[in-house]
Amino acid sequence: MNRRAFVSGLIALPALVRSARAEVSGIKLGKQYGLPFLPQMVMEDRRLIEAHAARLGVSGLAVVWQTMGGPGALNDGLLSGNIQFVNVASPSLATLWDKTSGTPSEVRAVCAVQSMPYVLTTRNPAVKTIADFTSADRIAVPTVKISGQAMALQMAAAKLWGFEKYDRLDEFTVSMGHPDAMQAVVSGQTVNSHFSVAPFNYYELRVAGIHKVLSSYETDGKHTNGLQVTTRAFHDANPKICQAVRAAHEEANAFIKSDPKAAAEIYLKLVNDKKNSADDLVTMITDPDIDYTTTPANLMKHAEFMHKVGRLRRLPASWKDLFFAEAHDLGGT
Structure with missing residues (x-):
């Protein structure tokens, strides 16, 4: 190697180190109570985000889960930067997107979490x-x-x-x-x-x-109940972690569908539920009205209602406006 190439390599080295360390070393995710959050419980128990992050080259990612009482607390935590990902319903996502669009704090979804009736x-x-x-x-x-x-x-x-x-x-x-x-x-x-x-x-x-x-x-009709969202600033700085979160959701949903009893046992353990047996929860998890899927459903119907009543200043052109670009393959409504 000649001197010029050596010096060029030294100059490039800090950039390579920065690139390798670009993604954060830890994240916090907010969730609430109930079976809408079963995929996150499976992800937490089976350490799925950590596994997918490591597969993508982000080793040793520290993942913390925080249970909160309602969407207001989740929204505040996300916008303050205290929480990097939250699972919110479609009204919260639409409201956050409307308020933050065009800023580094712009909120969009990585994927849906499930469809489930209220x-x-x-x-x-x-x-x-x-x-x-x-x-x-x-x-x-x-x-x-x-x-x-x-x-x-x-x-x-x-x-x-x-x-x-x-x-x-x-x-x-x-x-x-x-x-x-x-x-x-x-x-x-x-x-x-x-x-x-x-x-x-x-x-x-x-x-x-x-x-x-x-x-x-x-x-x-059938509608999405929860969506996993983050800010554009976090998403753009941490694309591999966002990719890992979506992959973890896909794996968690597949696990729930293939082994609902094991998923039920995880739920009972993490929430310390004394009211149900695993069989009780399997009956709920396999209810035809409950679908653990990352594909969004009926988001635009909700957004149109919110715009009509004045809760949204701007109406999304389609559900894709509410999602990051790599999620546009989900084929939602």
Whole structure:
């Protein structure tokens, strides 16, 4: 090697080192309660992100999981940089994308997590449909007005009474995490209704006097319940980690479908669930309405509703606007 080539190599070396070290050494992911987050629990227990990151050349990635009570806390954690990935419903993704588009903090999805209905239950025997709710009722949702359940209630109201009455039931809603809401409904507290997700609706419907009022699928068809999202700044600086996260989701979903009992046992272990057996959870996981898939469904229907009520300044041209480019092969709606 001549002197010029040697010196050129020395000059290039720091850039090569920086490139090799470009991706972060640790990430934190936020999740919530219930079976919508089963893929993340499988990923956590089986260390799937770590394995896929190592396969892609990011060795020793430290992965921390944090359970939070509602979408507001997840959104704040993501935008503050305290959390790198969060699993949110379509209203949260659309809102975050709308507020951050064109900035380094622009929020988009890496992949969907699953499709699953929200189920509204009540212990009020007089309530057969949403038209029967009165000021005497209180409906728990994760976060009033902004959670997926809150929007599903608005969409159902608009379908029943006309669009101009979409918020007719908002005054009866209260913000409450799923475990606390379930406890309130079954124990006779002021909150007598709960727009929930599995497994909480299954728990509630086992209790005498509690019945189903509505499934969100009845209003707008099958829809995505959760999406794994991050910021553009993190995504662009850490493409291999983002690739590993999506690959981990794909593997987790395949694991859930091929061995639902093993997935159920992971859930029971991580949430310390004493109410169910693994067989109970297998019945829920294999419910035809529940689909663990990375392909998004009906995002545009939700975005169009949000734009119409003024919650979005801009309407995405398609679901792809809400996803990073490498996810455009998912074939969603």
